[in-house]
Amino acid sequence: MSLRIYNTLTKGKEDFQPINPDHVTIYVCGPTVYNYAHVGNARPVVVFDLLVRLLRHDYKKVTYARNITDIDDKIIEAAQDSGEAISNITRKYADIYSADMAALNAGPPDLTPKATDYIDQMITMTAALIEKGHAYEQDGHVLFSVPSIENYGELSGRKQEDMIAGARVDVASYKKDAADFILWKPSTNDQPGWDSPWGRGRPGWHLECSCMIEDNFGKTIDIHGGGLDLIFPHHENEIAQSRCAHEGAPLANYWMHNGYLTVEGEKMSKSLGNFVTVHDLLEEFPGKGEDIRLCLLTAHYRQPVDFSRDGIHQATKQLNHWYRLTDGVDSEGVEIPESFLNALRNDLDTPKALSVLNVLAKKAEKDNTAKRQLKAAANFFGVLEQRGRFDLNIKTTTARLKLKAHKARVTTLGTVVEKDSVNPISYTKSYDSESVEKLIEERAEAKKNKDFKRADEIRSQLLENDIFLLDGADGTTKWEQR
């Protein structure tokens, strides 16, 4: 079976046919680096990481690019607020981003182009668009002229009249048409800027992706991905720019968009106080990057997914089960079962793939081949990759629950009570693997002496810190994080 992809452009599943079967190209919109990435930002990262794993399995060569937007008004604001240099901010958060995503077993892409490295290309494309009559200069701004092209709105399925009727933002004075968007804008002296034929300024947001793709891949790539919210206007505008700059050549043949993420059933937003960053989660759930990854993959990527503390616990249980089954198993060179791969080839059907993993897990109780297949397939999925889960080093950390919602819906005897606020809970994890091992030894000694009271004390003491002891048939004791 070959890969099938739901294409936002055609609103249907299509057989994937790369331009060059020996070299697949994929570009995913990356972060604007001025803050910690939240779980919602992590969803496309994990989803497309999995897609790239699949592409690498099925095709000879894959080049995966994910950009970093390091020039943007939000970054400028963050710099002004904090007094820190822009370059410090962007470097810092880009580093944190790649570290946080790596903790979710989402490795770095092949290419990580930064917007500020493409200023020349952006100026060149802007000039070309002006020359071709698709852009104009007005009050120091350069704008793309949407009425200069046909089929604008192809990707998002919008008609211009509809958009104008519902526009909730005042049309800027320098726009000839309400739908026109910025290619280049002027910078004041205290704002970062680059010299251009239109004066000192900086690029508009949409331009960088078009230029990076052109520079690294050429006119057309195979797959372009990102979150649902990027369909309009970001991707629509990328398409418009690139098509006009490239004599109508499509920017990408397949457009893939992941759905939204909610937190504890509610939309994540700063005002609700349920804005949860990957960084905080990794503090609250140390060593559980895989568990978070699994949560993000339980739902199909185009469906909404709810991220909750309970969901993490379920994922942990699932993973612990698989870890136990594959403890000490070597999956080197094992073929990944086709049923698993085929699930993924069907537009990345992760729920189906997970059910295949569970079928393998069932078999693995009695079958060593299934054990190795389970490990290989799970590794492919990006889990079960942490070396020695049983030996996890739990750092001493005090983390605050960041998921506190201002309005927590609590059901009491069928009545829905709206609580105004839930107090944050703070807690401490105060065990490292060394002290755990020591306690296990002490317990083994106690068991030998039939001092079961002390043995049970140690068990419950550790359990309070989410460490669960498993006594083996051979008298050894392993532990896992709950």
Next chain:
RNA sequence: GGCGCGGUGGCGGAAUGGCUACGCAGCGGAUUGCAAAUCCGUCUAUACCGGUUCGAUUCCGGUCCGCGCCUCCA
């Protein structure tokens, strides 16, 4: 106002014109110093109203509910 998505068991989450995956949780039993794991058995669902059909959860129409986007946004 325009465009779009979704409502499946206690929870997560699939699939299908006829027997409704998979996981978690629950229950009964075997096993166990305790606990877990494992094994056997077992309970629970397709928002509502019509239509098409021998038969719909699946197709069609409507209702209700929830959600998203409409130039900040993964």
